[in-house]
Amino acid sequence: MSLLGRVNATDEAAGSDDVALRVDHVSKTFRVHHERANSLKAFVASGGRNRYDDFYALRDVSLEVRTGEALGIIGHNGSGKSTLLKCMAQILTPNEGEIVVNKRMAALLELGAGFHPELSGRDNVFLNAAILGMARKEIEERFDAIVAFSGLEEFIDSPVKTYSSGMYVRLAFAVAINVDPELLLIDEILAVGDVTFQQKCMEKFVELREQNRTLVLVTHDTGSVRHFCDRAIWLDHGTIKADGKPADVIDEYTETMLGAEETSQGGAVRRGSGEIWVERVELLVDGVADAPVRTGSKLTIRLHFDTSEVVPNPVFAVQISRLGGAMVCAPSSRDGDAVPESISGKGTVDIDVADLPLLPGPFVLHCEVTGYGRQHIYDHLQNAASFDVLSGNTDEVDGLVTLRPTWQVTGTGVHGKIDKQ
Ligand SMILES: Nc1ncnc2c1ncn2[C@@H]1O[C@H](COP(=O)(O)OP(=O)(O)OP(=O)(O)O)[C@@H](O)[C@H]1O
Ligand SMILES: [Mg+2]
Missing domain, CATH: 3.40.50.300 (P-loop containing nucleotide triphosphate hydrolases)
Known part of the structure; x- marks a missing residue:
């Protein structure tokens, strides 16, 4: 079976x-x-x-x-x-x-x-x-x-x-x-x-x-x-x-x-205990705000945070989902080994992606600030940003991400290679 x-x-x-x-x-x-x-x-x-x-x-x-x-x-x-x-x-x-x-x-x-x-x-x-x-x-x-x-x-x-x-x-x-x-x-x-x-x-x-x-x-x-x-x-x-x-x-x-896809864009919804919160999320392509995001882009997700008191070891996390669909990834600053002992005042968190593997399509981003154990939620911002990925440095179209594979066809009767159409 x-x-x-x-x-x-x-x-x-x-x-x-x-x-x-x-x-x-x-x-x-x-x-x-x-x-x-x-x-x-x-x-x-x-x-x-x-x-x-x-x-x-x-x-x-x-x-x-x-x-x-x-x-x-x-x-x-x-x-x-x-x-x-x-x-x-x-x-x-x-x-x-x-x-x-x-x-x-x-x-x-x-x-x-x-x-x-x-x-x-x-x-x-x-x-x-x-x-x-x-x-x-x-x-x-x-x-x-x-x-x-x-x-x-x-x-x-x-x-x-x-x-x-x-x-x-x-x-x-x-x-x-x-x-x-x-x-x-x-x-x-x-x-x-x-x-x-x-x-x-x-x-x-x-x-x-x-x-x-x-x-x-x-x-x-x-x-x-x-x-x-x-x-x-x-x-x-x-x-x-x-x-x-x-x-x-x-x-x-x-x-x-x-x-x-066109219409389902809801507004951001916030929850959490509120000692620290993400004020806004910016997407930068090659350091430029509001530029088109493409497969292969050098993307920075920038979280602008503010606090009302000193917060011990806060963990920042983002979650990227296909609009109305599967979660693609959910990296956190804890996985990235970037958790400060404490934070107060205002600041930014940059999540740098060198070569964006997302394939073209509509995506939404949620973000969250939690305690180190990931259980206590200081701030959760559902639908913090939405963005469309446009086609970029791959010809793949199906699915959510590219694995950036390389291909080899071998065999005794395999000859030549045609040019890409
Ligand atoms: N503890 C909470 N406080 C406030 N709002 C909440 C809470 N938990 C969920 N919500 C809200 O309730 C709605 C439904 O959330 P829920 O997590 O059940 O959705 P879902 O269908 O599981 O979504 P996903 O596919 O993204 O997992 C959302 O708008 C969410 O922001
Ligand atoms: Mg769910």
Whole structure:
């Protein structure tokens, strides 16, 4: 059987009323500050308050996931997928409606959720597995298997705050699948692992499906939803836009997305505790602002920050996603080994990219300032910038990035080379 081979849920499961998870008229709002009152004038104009709105990340969402079902959830950036999954995992409480979970659940959510940065990998395994309902003795029995699956033997006694994003995910996934979940919720995070690890995860999924376990998978990778899920839901601005066979839902979604590129530009949305914040983001090409961005450009992403107090070891991060689509990368100053001991006052952060590998298309950029453990969010600016990449120093067109490959064709009967047309 191929790794991505679709495993059909057994007939009993598909036909039964055995509901693993029920989401009943759930709404979730966040308080969103549109503009910080930076100047005295703005402060006075706002009547001395910060302006905010209650923003519906989810609006009246109802669905049932049956036992043995693999449900894929798709939708554009900011459509509420992660929020829905966090509500299902009971990490967020809905403002209205109800969530009923009938199975032993494990959830793999955003990076870092659930790990304690100061503790070692080993301690976090015990902590996490205990939270997921395993007895200490059981954890001890499975500990070696968990570490082996993660491939982090060498690092298991280092504090997880020293782990890379990929290492985090490996450990989190290793714990989650080894606690024997009947219901597994997964948010995108597998995209962070390398190819070997992704393949290992896929094998594990197939195994779980064969055991009639229930999966809810949030992803921008419509290919894996098509192959792997037996049902798909399309979330759009916090509501369910379509629910049905993966092929139908994905086709509908893709068509709409293609037509929506021009119009889907929302404004920036800010959240976080606010001791330090990114005032604006500038994109410079060869040091010049507002110049066209091309594949191969020398690009600088410049974050202008301000602070209200001294902030200890702040980590800056940006995330680049295809408009309405997959995350392409999410580098941080921690990965880049550029975390100051403290920051106060104003300043800039330059993220220099020598030879931009993004292929032509529309992209959005989010940015974030967090504590060293990446859990405390000082500032998160969703849709901080959007930009179009124009064609540049490669003739490739499909996909999101170029690998800058070189090609060789060899064989006993291979002759000559035609000129590029
Ligand atoms: N803690 C929060 N405080 C304020 N707003 C939030 C919070 N979490 C999410 N939001 C907002 O709710 C909306 C939905 O976010 P969510 O993370 O669920 O989207 P998503 O579909 O997972 O997007 P992506 O594809 O980019 O992962 C966004 O506008 C986001 O800015
Ligand atoms: Mg998300």
